Amino acid sequence: MSHHLFILSPSDTPLYSLTHLSSRPAAPAPSPLSANLPSWSTSAFAGTLTALSGASSMAQMSTQGGGVRMGGGQDRHVIQMIANASLDMIEDVVRRENGMYLKAVDKFNEWTISAFVTPGNTKFVLLHEGKNDDGIRAFFVEVWELYLKTMMNPFHTAHSTIRSSVFDTRVRASAKKYL
Amino acid sequence: MASTRFSVLSSSSLSSAELLSPTGSSGRFSLPSAPSITTAVGPSKPLVRPNIYDRPLNKTRSAEVSASAFAFLFSEIVQYTQKRVGGINDFERRLNTLGYRIGTRVLELMIWRTEGSSKAPKREIRFLPALMSIHNNVWKAVFGKTADGVEKSVENADEYMIIDNDPVVTRSISVPRELSQLSCSSFTAGLVEAVLDGLGFPARVTAHNTPNVDHPSRTTILIKLDKSVLDREELFK
Known part of the structure; x- marks a missing residue:
C-alpha cells in the first residue's frame, strides 16, 4: 500500500513530492470501477510508459519499496496526473469550505485524494488507497509545521522547490508514523 | 524600554571600538564601524549550524523586538530602496514588495499558532471576517496593537480602508517635503x-497619508479588491 504526497505552491508549481510505501496491510476498500478497468502498468504499453515517465524514478521507487511490486496505476506519470487532476476539485472545495483538511476530495480508480490547504494557499495533496482519516490529518499537520519552518527561511520563496534533506527525513518519519 | 536598549547598543559598540583600536598600525585605516561587526560574528568555538527544523515555532510567540532596533533596520531599508528607484511610485512599489515577503510568512505563522493544535484547523473564506482578522490579529501580531479603524468606501464598493493613527513603521520617519506624496x-x-x-482575496493595496489635527501621522491602507472577490462574495449571499 503506497502513499504519494505532493506539495504545490499557491500557483500550483510542485515544490516537493514523496512516495511512501507502508508495510501496513491496505484497508479493504474495493472499488468496483478499478476491478473492471485494465491495470495501467501491466498493459502492453507499460514499458513505453515507464520509459517516458523517466526510468530513474521508477528504479528509485522499486528500490525504496524493498521488493514491493508496483501494481496497477502506480506509474509515476499516472500518479502525477491524478494528483494534478484533483487540483480542480480542491480549488472548488476551498472556496466553499473553511476547513484546511479536505478529506477525500477526489477519487480515481483505487486512489483516494485527500488534501490540506495552508492559510497561504499552499496545497498538500496525498494519494492513498485505504481509509485512515485521523492518521492522514495528523500527518498533514506535521507536514504543515515542517513546511512552515521551511517557509520562514528568508531564502525560500514561494516557488523554490524544497531540497532540504532534513525536511525530507522528517516528512518520511512522520509518514512512517501515521500512514 | 526602547531608550534603554538603545543605550546598551551604543555602549557595546563603543567598548568594542576601544578594544579593537590599538594605538599603532591597523586601526588607522580601518573603518570606524567595522570592528563592532567583526566582534559580533567571531566566536572561536567550532561553528554548529543550527537546523531550522529543530527550532520550535512558538518560542518567539510573545517575544518583542526593540522599537529602536526596528527603526534602525527600517531606516536602512528605506535608504537602500531610495538609492535604487527613480520615483515615488517605484519607491512605494519596492517597499510594497518587501512587505509582501513578510506578509506571506506572518499569515502562515499566525494561523499556525492559533489553529495548529486544533483538531480541525480552519482558514478564513469570507472577506469581511478576513478583513477584521487583519485589523485585529495581524496588527496585534506585527505591531502589538490593533489598527484604529476599518472603513468601507462610500463611492466604490470594492474599496476598503484600514486606518492606523500612529503606524509603528513610520514613527521615526520624517518625509522631506519634495517626497511629500511618499x-x-x-x-x-x-x-x-x-x-x-x-x-x-487578490487586491491592490496602497498606503496614503491622511493626517488630521489629533494624529499628524495618520495613515490609511487602501484595499482595492479584485473583481473576482466581489463576485465570489455575491455567491455566498
Missing part, C-alpha cells in the same frame, strides 16, 4: 496585500 507605510500595505492574497 508613504513609507507602503511596506505595511504590501504586508496586507500578501495576507489577502494568501487567503484568496
Whole structure:
C-alpha cells in the first residue's frame, strides 16, 4: 500500500513530492470501477510508459519499496496526473469550505485524494488507497509545521522547490508514523 | 524600554571600538564601524549550524523586538530602496514588495499558532471576517496593537480602508517635503496585500497619508479588491 504526497505552491508549481510505501496491510476498500478497468502498468504499453515517465524514478521507487511490486496505476506519470487532476476539485472545495483538511476530495480508480490547504494557499495533496482519516490529518499537520519552518527561511520563496534533506527525513518519519 | 536598549547598543559598540583600536598600525585605516561587526560574528568555538527544523515555532510567540532596533533596520531599508528607484511610485512599489515577503510568512505563522493544535484547523473564506482578522490579529501580531479603524468606501464598493493613527513603521520617519506624496507605510500595505492574497482575496493595496489635527501621522491602507472577490462574495449571499 503506497502513499504519494505532493506539495504545490499557491500557483500550483510542485515544490516537493514523496512516495511512501507502508508495510501496513491496505484497508479493504474495493472499488468496483478499478476491478473492471485494465491495470495501467501491466498493459502492453507499460514499458513505453515507464520509459517516458523517466526510468530513474521508477528504479528509485522499486528500490525504496524493498521488493514491493508496483501494481496497477502506480506509474509515476499516472500518479502525477491524478494528483494534478484533483487540483480542480480542491480549488472548488476551498472556496466553499473553511476547513484546511479536505478529506477525500477526489477519487480515481483505487486512489483516494485527500488534501490540506495552508492559510497561504499552499496545497498538500496525498494519494492513498485505504481509509485512515485521523492518521492522514495528523500527518498533514506535521507536514504543515515542517513546511512552515521551511517557509520562514528568508531564502525560500514561494516557488523554490524544497531540497532540504532534513525536511525530507522528517516528512518520511512522520509518514512512517501515521500512514 | 526602547531608550534603554538603545543605550546598551551604543555602549557595546563603543567598548568594542576601544578594544579593537590599538594605538599603532591597523586601526588607522580601518573603518570606524567595522570592528563592532567583526566582534559580533567571531566566536572561536567550532561553528554548529543550527537546523531550522529543530527550532520550535512558538518560542518567539510573545517575544518583542526593540522599537529602536526596528527603526534602525527600517531606516536602512528605506535608504537602500531610495538609492535604487527613480520615483515615488517605484519607491512605494519596492517597499510594497518587501512587505509582501513578510506578509506571506506572518499569515502562515499566525494561523499556525492559533489553529495548529486544533483538531480541525480552519482558514478564513469570507472577506469581511478576513478583513477584521487583519485589523485585529495581524496588527496585534506585527505591531502589538490593533489598527484604529476599518472603513468601507462610500463611492466604490470594492474599496476598503484600514486606518492606523500612529503606524509603528513610520514613527521615526520624517518625509522631506519634495517626497511629500511618499508613504513609507507602503511596506505595511504590501504586508496586507500578501495576507489577502494568501487567503484568496487578490487586491491592490496602497498606503496614503491622511493626517488630521489629533494624529499628524495618520495613515490609511487602501484595499482595492479584485473583481473576482466581489463576485465570489455575491455567491455566498
